Amino acid sequence: MPDKPHARGLEGVIAGETAICSVEQGALIYRGYEIHDLAEHATFEGVAHLLLHGEKPSDAQLKTFRERVAAERPVPAPVIDYLRASKGPLAEGSAVPMDVLRTCVSILANLDAESQSIDHDANLRKAERLLAKIPTIIGHMQRIIDGKDLVEPERGGDPALSHAANLMYLMTGEKPSPEAEKVMDVSLILYAEHDYNASTFASRVIAGTLSDMHGAVTGAIAALKGPLHGGANEAAMEMLKEIREHLDKGGTVRDFMDNAFATKRKLMGFGHRVYKNGDHRAPILHKLGRKMAEAKGADAVKWFEIGEEVQQIMLKDKQIHPNVDFPCGLTYYTMGIPVPQYTPIFVASRITGWAAHIIEQHDNNRLIRPIAQYTGPGPRQWNG
C-alpha cells in the first residue's frame, strides 16, 4: 500500500529504453533520421525496412524487401469469410472497422505456422506478413461494406504497386494518381512510429510476458482505436463535419468553438502528451493535403480553411497546437477515404513501429509490471 506522489498516466516517467525512436520537443527521430528528412526523401517501404531491420535499405535490399512483402499480401479465405460475416450475421452489434481489423489480426494467428515463436527472425517474418496483409484486410473490408467485388484477392492487389498505392487500389479498385499516392505515402511515413505511445506501450506490456506478436498487435490495435490516440483522426474529421453543418446553417467557426469551450467539450486532434510546442508532423501533412485540395477545387479547400480557423482559435484561446491527426483527417477526407477507415490506415503504417518494439522487447525482455496505490476500503470481514 505505497503512499507516495506519482505521475498520473505515467506522464514524464521513463518506462524503458528504445533504439527505434526519439520523440523530442524539436525533432522526431526514427533510428537517427529526422522526420522532415524522411518525409521528403524516403518512401514508406524504406522507412518500414529501417524500423524493422534497423537500417536504411540499399537499392537491392529495398527491392527484395518490397517483393517479399508484396508476395505476402493475399489473406487466407477464413479471414475473408469473417469479413463477409461482419456485414451479415456478425453485423447485429455495433462493431466498427477497427474492431473488425483487430479480430482479423487475431485470426491470422490461427493460420501462421510461426505464431507461437518469439525468436528474432521468426518475429521479423511475422512482422512482414502482418505489414503485407493489413492493407489487404482494410481494402477487402471496404469493398464488402460498399457491396463491391474484392480487388484481386488472389494477389492482394497489384504486386507492382507501393504499399500506399496498393492500399488505395484495394479500397477503391482504382490505381491512385502519383500525387495522391505521394500524400498517402508521406502520411504513412509520419504515422509509422512514435516511441512509447499508448498502443506501442500496450504491445510492449503484452510482449513483456513473453506472449506472441499476433497477440501484442491485437492489443495495440485495440489501444490505437481510442479517440485519445489514433481514433483522433476520425474524431477530428467528424467535428469538422459538424462545424461545416453549423456554417451551412449560418453559424460561424468562432461561435461553434465558443460553445465547445463553454461545454468543456474535448476537441480531438489537438494537444499532445509529449509535444508541448506543437507536433512537427502536423505542418508537413497539412501542407501536402492543402496542395492536393487546391488541385481538387474550392469545396476541398473550404475544409482546410475551416480547419485553419479552428487551429487559430485553439492556439489563440487555449495555446494548444494541432497534432498530426488533425491534418490527417482533412487530408484523407479530401482523398475520398471513408472516415471509419482513417484509423485502420494508421494501423497499416504503425504496424512497423509496433513490430519493431515487440521485437526489441522480446530480444531484451523484462516483464512490465508496475504497482498501484490502493485507495479502497479498509479491512473488513466477509462474514462480519
Added chain:
Amino acid sequence: MPDKPHARGLEGVIAGETAICSVEQGALIYRGYEIHDLAEHATFEGVAHLLLHGEKPSDAQLKTFRERVAAERPVPAPVIDYLRASKGPLAEGSAVPMDVLRTCVSILANLDAESQSIDHDANLRKAERLLAKIPTIIGHMQRIIDGKDLVEPERGGDPALSHAANLMYLMTGEKPSPEAEKVMDVSLILYAEHDYNASTFASRVIAGTLSDMHGAVTGAIAALKGPLHGGANEAAMEMLKEIREHLDKGGTVRDFMDNAFATKRKLMGFGHRVYKNGDHRAPILHKLGRKMAEAKGADAVKWFEIGEEVQQIMLKDKQIHPNVDFPCGLTYYTMGIPVPQYTPIFVASRITGWAAHIIEQHDNNRLIRPIAQYTGPGPRQWNG
C-alpha cells in the same frame, strides 16, 4: 532524449491508483477483504459481484446477479462457427486455446449492441456478459477439440450450476463432485484480481485511450497468455511432466533441478515481481489440491510429492518461493483438465478483475503514456 536512471519493467513504480485491490507483502486484499477470508467464506460469484459492483452482495443481490449472468451464458452462432473452424480450415497454423479465446472475445464485440459505449452502466453490463460467455467458449472449444457434442449450447450449460461447476460441466459433459467444484471455485477466487499485474495493466493502457471494453479484454487475454504471467500455470505443469518422465528413467528431482540451474533454465511458477517472501495464494491452493489428490490415490499424490520436492530445492538453493500458478498446475492436472485450458480458465476468473479495472479507468481517465530513453543511432541523413 532523457538520460536518467529508471526502473526496468516499471518495477516498484506507482502507475496509478485503484480501489479494487491491494497486493501487499503480508496480505492480498480485494476491496477490503483478505484473500484467506474470501477463499474460506466467499463463493466466486460473491467475489465477482464484489469486484464488479464494489460491495459484497446481499443474498437477494447474489441471487439476481447469478441469474443475470447465467442468462447470458449462451454464445452466438458465429462464435461457435469460428470455434469449429479453428479445428478445420483455421487449424493450419499453430494457434493455442488462449489465441482462440482472444479471437472469440474480439468477435463478441461484433455482436454486442453496446460495444462502443464506455458508459459506466454499459461497461458493467458488458462485463457480466463477458463473465458469462467466457466459460461457455472454453467449454465448447474443448468439446470440439475432443470431437464431442457441445454441452447444452442453447443454455450455455446448466443455469442452476455455479460458475465453477458449469465451466467443468461445459468442458466434460459431467457435473463435478461438490469437492471438485469447491476446489475450482477457490482457484477462481484466488485468480480473480491482482492490482496492476501485466494483463490488467495492459487493459488499463488500452482503456486509457478511451477505447472499449472488448478491445481492452482482448489485449489482456493476449498478455495473460505469456509464460511470465498466466501462462505459467501451463508451463509449470509441463515441467513437472518432464520431471516425472526423468524419474521414470531412473533420474532424481535433484539432478533434474541441478541441470536446470546449470543451464540457466527459467523455471515457471516460481518467484513474483511484487511478493518477495512468497505468494499467499499458493499454500491455499496447494492444500486443497493435495487433499483432492489424496482422495484420488497414489498416482495423483505422486505429482504433489514431486512438486513439493521441487519447491524445497528452489527454496533451499535459490530462496525462491512458488507462486499460485505452481499449485494451480498440479491441482488442475489432478482434476483431469487438459493443460492448454489452464490459462483460459484463469481468464474465466480474471475477467472480473480486468473489467473492474477497465471501468475504474474509464470513470476517472487519464491517458497512460510514459516516455522512453533513446539509445539508438545519432543524427544521420537519408541521402547522406
